[in-house]
Amino acid sequence: MTSPQRAMTVQSRRLAAVNGVRGFRLIVKPGRGETYGLTIEETYGEVGSVLATAVVTVTPQQTGRVIDALFAAIRRSGYQPSVLTFTRKAPIRLAEPDGVRLTLILLATQPIAKRERVRALVAGINAMSTEETYYWYSKCIGVDANRARKALRTLLSDD
Template sequence: MVDALFVAVRKAGHQPSVLAFKRKAPIRLGEAEGVRLALVLLATQPIAKHERVRALVAGINAMSVEETYYWYSKCMGLDGNRARKALRTLLAD
């Protein structure tokens, strides 16, 4: 998951060093990077096995921008729990 965070920060035009503990101001991300990062966090939240987390992150990073928007909208909708489970099943199994 940390790799996904670094990728989002780099794509937003920042150095990874902006992720300091002392930082008080928010880091501006582009919409597409923010959606991809949110999708990674939503999909990997309940997973404890590292190899499944890596598979989920790799699968989400391989998605097109349109695909990430689709899954983000599904995961944030009324049946979000079902969509997150479907996404985890699709990418990690």
Template sequence: MTTLQGTMTAPSRRLSAINGVRGFRLIVKPSRNETYGLTIEETYGEDGSALATAVVTLTPQQTGRIIDALFSAMRRSGHQPSVLTFTRKAPIWLAEPDGVRLALILMATQPIAKHERVRALVAGLNAMSTEETYYWYSKCIGVDANRARKALRTLLSDD
């Protein structure tokens, strides 16, 4: 292909839409004494391996504080809570709305030490509509993520 100046340019590639679904998967990180941490990844593609990025990672202590929210997200996605064990090797797939809500819970509670504040955050996020969770999720992973996460914690725990 020749331009007006007479130089050669590479032919442009057209971008095409990919048929895929956004979802989330939980990766179990085994620890000692039969405990585990978690990583939640956002995936795009039918098998989830096309694109995946880690959203948040929790230590075993942080995971123990939100176990009820974790089991609830798994049930809503069609899994029995018993599939979540410290020996699990395969990722656990979550539906998009459940993954968004759980990721928000993990992000909001990660730096918190007080158990009553963690409970307030989880209760506040569970009371939100699906649209609200998508809004806050986009803010909490965006450019000003730290400020958005702090604003969300302030909003939900009245601190």
């Protein structure tokens, strides 16, 4: 075996699949007083070896506008809403469909100031099927994310 062929053999390695499921975790970021912001991370793998990446971070003001959707996602993931406090240190694990829906809500409503428009966006996303939320989630974090988010906002609100 000549050295260039050997070097080629050494460099070609197979990628290993990550064992485990995709999920989401909610991290509470304390604000002023008893307020809190949030970071949602998309995770891969099990508790021992988790790969995570932050998908969206929102301020305490933005959190307050979508608190009902936040509580609904927490309930559907098997928690009581009381686990969500400004002093919480441990992340809250969300089931994949609930994490996708909540993240999509936060991404769509993040730049919006009008409360009526925020409500329309939240109601529109909550009315979507699970498959639709996965589709829009993939678009809203993909290459043309800003255009996709604008398209989603236009689709779901009358403005």
